Amino acid sequence: MHKLIIKNLKASIENKVILNDFNIEINSGEIHAIMGPNGTGKSTLSKIIMGDPNYKILSGEIYFDDKLINDLSIEKRAQMGLFLGMQMPPEIEGVTNADFLRTALHTKEGKAFKLMNFINELDKTCEELSINKNMIHRSVNQGFSGGERKKNEILQLKLLKPNMIILDEIDSGLDVDSLKIVGENVIDYFKNSDAGILLITHYQRLLDYIKPDYIHIMMDGKIIKSGDATLVSILEEKGYDFIKNELSDFNDMKEVSTNE
Amino acid sequence: MNKIIVEEENIKLLDSDDLITLTLSDKLDIFDVSKVKIDVIGSTSIEITYKNTNELKLDISCFLYPNVEASIYEINESNNLKIKYTYNLLENSKLIINKFYDVFNVKELDVINLNGKNASIIYNNKVIAKEAQKYNLIIYHNCPSSISRISNKGITILDGSIDFNVTSIVENNIKECILNQYNKIINLNNKKCSISPNLLIEEQDVIADHSALITSFDENELFYLKSRGIDEATATNLLIHGFLNEKSDEKITNIINKYWR
Numbered sequence: 001m002h003k004l005i006i007k008n009l010k011a012s013i014e015n016k017v018i019l020n021d022f023n024i025e026i027n028s029g030e031i032h033a034i035m036g037p038n039g040t041g042k043s044t045l046s047k048i049i050m051g052d053p054n055y056k057i058l059s060g061e062i063y064f065d066d067k068l069i070n071d072l073s074i075e076k077r078a079q080m081g082l083f084l085g086m087q088m089p090p091e092i093e094g095v096t097n098a099d100f101l102r103t104a105l106h107t108k109e110g111k112a113f114k115l116m117n118f119i120n121e122l123d124k125t126c127e128e129l130s131i132n133k134n135m136i137h138r139s140v141n142q143g144f145s146g147g148e149r150k151k152n153e154i155l156q157l158k159l160l161k162p163n164m165i166i167l168d169e170i171d172s173g174l175d176v177d178s179l180k181i182v183g184e185n186v187i188d189y190f191k192n193s194d195a196g197i198l199l200i201t202h203y204q205r206l207l208d209y210i211k212p213d214y215i216h217i218m219m220d221g222k223i224i225k226s227g228d229a230t231l232v233s234i235l236e237e238k239g240y241d242f243i244k245n246e247l248s249d250f251n252d253m254k255e256v257s258t259n260e
Numbered sequence: 261m262n263k264i265i266v267e268e269e270n271i272k273l274l275d276s277d278d279l280i281t282l283t284l285s286d287k288l289d290i291f292d293v294s295k296v297k298i299d300v301i302g303s304t305s306i307e308i309t310y311k312n313t314n315e316l317k318l319d320i321s322c323f324l325y326p327n328v329e330a331s332i333y334e335i336n337e338s339n340n341l342k343i344k345y346t347y348n349l350l351e352n353s354k355l356i357i358n359k360f361y362d363v364f365n366v367k368e369l370d371v372i373n374l375n376g377k378n379a380s381i382i383y384n385n386k387v388i389a390k391e392a393q394k395y396n397l398i399i400y401h402n403c404p405s406s407i408s409r410i411s412n413k414g415i416t417i418l419d420g421s422i423d424f425n426v427t428s429i430v431e432n433n434i435k436e437c438i439l440n441q442y443n444k445i446i447n448l449n450n451k452k453c454s455i456s457p458n459l460l461i462e463e464q465d466v467i468a469d470h471s472a473l474i475t476s477f478d479e480n481e482l483f484y485l486k487s488r489g490i491d492e493a494t495a496t497n498l499l500i501h502g503f504l505n506e507k508s509d510e511k512i513t514n515i516i517n518k519y520w521r
């Protein structure tokens with residue numbers, strides 16, 4: 001059983017507050033989706049959970065498996081089982097994908113690491129994701145297409161076997177076939193593991209494959225509304241402003257009623 | 261493969277395939293510089309190894325005959341170096357140079373003369389700087405359709421600093437040349453470094469591009485590696501090997517492992 005809890009998180013970059021009073025709780029076996037307009041702080045949230053030192057936590061707490069991880073290093077978080085599939089994974093010159101993956105797995109498994117097992121699993125996983133084998137011997141993400149980069153993130157996920165998975169716009173850049181492959185691979189991993197998932201996306205189509213239990217609408221650095229999958233169709237039909245206005249109408253009503 | 265060994269001021273040619281000739285001038289010039297001339301008459305490869313504890317002063321000139329394709333692989337583990345290279349390439353000749361320096365102090369001048377049509381040079385220089393190092397490269401595109409691809413990569417450690425000064429020249433009427441410069445320094449000790457990429461081009465009909473960058477390690481790259489559970493030291497090690505040794509050359513691996521383990 002794994003659990004990620006974020007309590008009243010307020011965070012900034014370069015003195016600009018991005019997250020404000022952010023709350024969420026994700027357990028093993030749950031899929032949460034966060035949707036929200038551009039620039040609202042979704043990627044920021046994902047990087048803060050992973051421990052990016054560029055962002056500053058001003059107040060609030062992040063707990064993973066009951067451990068306060070606010071000040072834990074990035075690699076320790078990963079070693080505990082957190083995984084972030086990034087919106088824009090960087091290119092790393094000269095470091096081959098194979099070297100990168102081998103090093104990551106070696107660090108994770110320590111003495112139990114067996115090169116042959118690694119090679120076999122890598123082969124198998126590339127096939128499952130329809131990844132061209134020559135991508136393994138190229139520099140990490142260098143010259144990869146948008147879709148290839150996203151598949152490469154899922155390849156890492158499947159090899160590293162995390163138990164709390166954050167996927168930041170893993171669907172962007174994928175063609176319909178690749179979206180299906182990525183969706184099916186993620187859900188397949190999820191079903192055979194004890195993991196929880198936090199999906200960040202702008203579109204319904206990813207959610208057709210990875211069906212969320214909870215949808216959260218994020219605006220201005222916090223979740224303003226949560227609900228089930230029906231929320232997505234309202235959103236796709238009417239847009240974020242509708243939900244925001246609806247909420248402020250509701251709050252106005254509350255104010256009126258309390259004033260009376 | 262032809263092996264040239266420069267050890268404590270002795271210069272030897274071993275395993276020669278007779279496609280190169282090595283001429284040493286026995287007289288030092290007034291600055292105590294030894295002169296070496298290498299003629300490459302047929303397509304071949306050359307390995308040059310330097311190991312010198314004293315300051316090494318050398319003037320090396322290398323001539324490629326027409327239609328010759330040659331590669332030079334150099335590992336230099338001398339202490340201090342003052343060196344001048346002249347490369348002269350004739351028609352349709354092609355030279356690939358891969359150099360790796362693990363040296364304290366360097367003053368180097370490289371003059372590349374592309375003296376024949378279609379002459380082309382690929383020049384990859386990689387250095388670990390432990391003291392001040394200055395590199396001056398001048399590439400003369402003296403004939404049409406000549407190609408130069410120049411890459412200089414360096415990392416500074418200890419008291420190291422690096423200056424890469426690279427000048428590519430194409431005069432008017434020398435058409436259809438391709439010039440490319442890539443210069444990058446990873447500055448790990450915050451000493452002053454500089455890169456001056458100069459493209460002196462009078463002719464319109466050329467393809468030219470260059471990039472120059474002095475940075476520390478890229479934070480995004482480090483974040484990415486660490487987010488997969490890789491610790492700081494191992495991540496750094498990966499990035500350095502990636503930067504200086506993308507082909508995983510065993511000799512270079514051993515040198516890098518002296519500093520980053």
Ligand SMILES: Nc1ncnc2c1ncn2[C@@H]1O[C@H](COP(=O)(O)OP(=O)(O)OP(=O)(O)O)[C@@H](O)[C@H]1O
Pocket residue numbers: 013014016018036037038039040041042043044045054087
């Ligand atoms: N390094 C940074 N320096 C300055 N501002 C930043 C930095 N990183 C993020 N921001 C700002 O923080 C805000 C939130 O950005 P973030 O990338 O988290 O948005 P997002 O919700 O993921 O948007 P999108 O849907 O477009 O991916 C933006 O206004 C962005 O400009």
Ligand SMILES: [Mg+2]
Pocket residue numbers: 042043044087168169
């Ligand atoms: Mg984003």
